[in-house]
Amino acid sequence: MNSYLESSIKQFEYYKILGDKTFDQLTFEELQNEFTKDSNSIAIIVKHIVGNMLSRWTNFLTEDGEKEWRMRDEEFIDSFHSKEELINAWNEGWDCLFTAIRPLKNEDLERIIYIRNQGHTVVEAINRQMMHYAYHVGQIVFLGKLTKGKNWQSLSIPRGKSKDYNQEKFAKDKGKRHFTEDL
Template sequence: MSIGETYLKVVLERFTRVKADGDKTIAQLNNEQLHWAFNEDSNSIAVIVKHVSGNMISRWTDFLTTDGEKATRNRDDEFNVSIDSKEAILATWEKGWQVFLDVLQGLTEQDLLRSVMIRGQQHTVIDAIERQMAHYASHVGQIVYIGKQIKGDEWKTLSIPRGQSRAFTETMLKAHQK
């Protein structure tokens, strides 16, 4: 496998993991919790979902041929709560990820050094992917943090539970020695 093919495989796995953390967090929350915000200047999970999805749809629709900031996108509106149900939040979340992951899966090694535009600025495809990795991971981290704060003691961890790192590592090492 070439370095480009390896890169595309790895970033697809990483983005899939980022999405899974968001999925698992959203699954633990009810509609009211998805709309909770710390204060007026803070975003709820519903708002973050709307923003991330809007970004994905704008950036990744016709990714290789048009500017990633589409004229049809109203970024400022993404920060207004207008998704009223958990089902609608999930549909918005899935729509953005579907657009993005479909494009990512369709990229080839030859695409990686091609140029794309984002807000009139030229980027390589690699740079555009890495830019979005930081952006999406940051927002999913916010979603997880908000969910964890809301759920408190009822939070179901998304990774290795506290105090179980050593046991987890030993299990992993044994599994890979076979």
């Protein structure tokens, strides 16, 4: 199960990197852009992810993941005043997550934690949150790509470059490694 924890941490790091690389390509105004009325801008999605992370991962093993102090509805109102503030909030959420998950041991994985009074094993809780963040980071990347259009710098294998990418990968010796190690 050590590989589960290590892999989970690497996956979370990967999703953070995707967000970071998207933010690098966008201005603050682009991060705040709502494509249609009542749609979520990247800034709003970030605010929601951060609120979720702080609630879920603060005192992860000992308190319900839906904290009384969380104001979820307010997460959908953009209140960032700068790109720096948005990125600081993003990093605060991820720091909370990594502070909670990095010290976990194999024996913690079957412990029961609660989210809104629903019991989850630690594995189930990690999986739930990873999928939630992947969903929203995918939205962030997609909105970034829509915003930049042809000026978007691909975060994966660029169109028309699959053959080159595969050639590079198959030139390496076979071995067990996480796909993020080559990023």
